[in-house]
Amino acid sequence: MSIPPPPGPQQPQGPYQPPQTGPPQYPQYPQQYPQQYPQGPYGQQPPYPSPYQPWGQGYSPYTVPAPVNGLAIASLVLGLLCCLPGVGLVLGLVALSQIRKRGERGTAMAVTGSVLSGIGLALWVLLLATGGAAGFWEGVKEGANDRSTLSLSTGDCFDTPGHALDDDLVTDVTHVGCDGGHDGEVFGTYDLKGTDYPGDDAVGDSADQRCYVLEETYAFDVWAVPDNVAVYYFTPSEDSWAAGDRSVVCAFGSATEGGRLTSSYHEDADSYAPEQVAYLKAAHVLNAALDTAPDSDYIEDDLPGNKAWAGRVATALGEQSAMLRSYEWTADTKQPVLALAADLDKARAEWGKAAKAPDADTFYAHYDKGGKLIDPHRTVTVRKALGLTTVPPAYEEGGGDSGSGGSGSGMQV
Structure with a gap:
């Protein structure tokens, strides 16, 4: 096989190029410019036109930061507050997954929230396992009850x-x-x-x-x-x-220093006979009115208030008398009950006059008469006939006093 000789100076270039043994040779091109630019006044060349265009107005040299993941924030808050630790842990793990996929920020918050929530969850599990949660809740209830x-x-x-x-x-x-x-x-x-x-x-x-x-x-x-x-x-x-x-x-x-009670004193109507209940219910009507006395120390300190109170007592006396008269009493109790009702009618008249008194002196006059007619000792005969206790409570001896002209609850019958 023959190898063609290299082309001489008179030989044209053929399609075959022998391999080069030295560094590659690149053709040299003369620098040509399309036109000459005039000289400046001081011989300076004007600037050459730039092949690049300046940045447009829409360009911003600052990058927009990635948003913070919302679940990461929620996990951190729940972890710091130690509430719903299980929820905080789950939110933190979900936040880490979303941050990797979306390129969001908040990794540190998600990790911190997950760690704190995990610690809180572990403590709750420990409390439940040892019964500490029940003790904690009892302490909360005791604090509220205090x-x-x-x-x-x-x-x-x-x-x-x-x-x-x-x-x-x-x-x-x-x-x-x-x-x-x-x-x-x-x-x-x-x-x-x-x-x-x-x-x-x-x-x-x-x-x-x-x-x-x-x-x-x-x-x-x-x-x-x-x-x-x-x-x-x-x-x-x-x-x-x-x-x-x-x-x-x-x-x-x-009532005695160092003394103690030995039984309960709770009793309702079921503990009494029907006649006893009828009498006590009528007595309760008057007692409720007597207990609405004003807080004034003297009648003259609040004459209008005491007159209104006297009116309530007069109304209660009328109601009590009517209740006693309307019940079918036995032969042994009828006479003392009706005698008591007659005294109540007289008392109602005196209390009614006290309610209309023009001054304190007139009020006192009718108040004293009305008070004597509802003295607790006047009920002893009826109570004895009904088989009820006949000894008035100690605070009722002498008419009692609740700071309202000697009235108050001391006149219970």
Whole structure:
């Protein structure tokens, strides 16, 4: 096989090119410019035209940051607050997955939220396994109950530290059964109204009046409560009032220092015979009206209020008399009951005149006459005929006094 010789200077280039043994040779092209530019005044050349165009107005040299993943934020919040740890953990894991797919920010928040939520979830599992959650919830409930006065309800029997029913000293009680020895028995509760603390005296006056009304709803015949049993009440302090406490607790307790109660004094109408119930229900009507006396120390301090009270008593006396007359009494009880009803009619007339009195002196005159006609001792004959207790409670001896001209709950019949 022959190899053609390299082309000479007179030989034309053929299609075959021998391999080059040295560095590649590139053709040289003369620099040619399409035109000459005139010289400047000082011999400077004007600038050559640029092949590039300047940036347009729509270009911004700053990049827009990626958005923060919302689930990452939620996971971090739940992790920091230690609430719903399971939810915070799930949200954190979902957020990490979304961040990788979408190129969003928030990895650190998602990781932190997941870690904190995981710790919280582990603690909850530990509490449930050891019973700590139940103890925690009981503590929460006890804290909430501490907002009310000693956390007592009607019918509760309790002991106090040192066995002393002193409102200034009692700060805690222990619930006990009513069949054995106990310091107190709650017979009623009620809530005070208002936003501002009314003061110790006003709170005490309210309890002194309302507790004797509630006593009748717990012990159907208050005369049946022994003389060695007294009425106590626990009221909110100024500090507990600020914390939301409005409850007043009325309770039976021993009237002797260091004494204790031995049984419950709760009785309803089912504990009495029909004739006894008929008499006691009529008596309750008058007692409820008597217990609405105004808080004034003297009649003249609030003559209009006392006149309105006298009007309520007169109305109750009329209702009580009508109830006694309408019942079919037995032969042994009819005569004393009708005699009592006649006294009640006379008393109603005097209280009615007191309600219309033009001045305090006139009010006092009719009030004294009406008060004597409903003296508790006038009911002893009827009570004896009905088989009820005939000894008035100690606070009713002498007519009683609740700060309203010698009236108040002391005239219960």
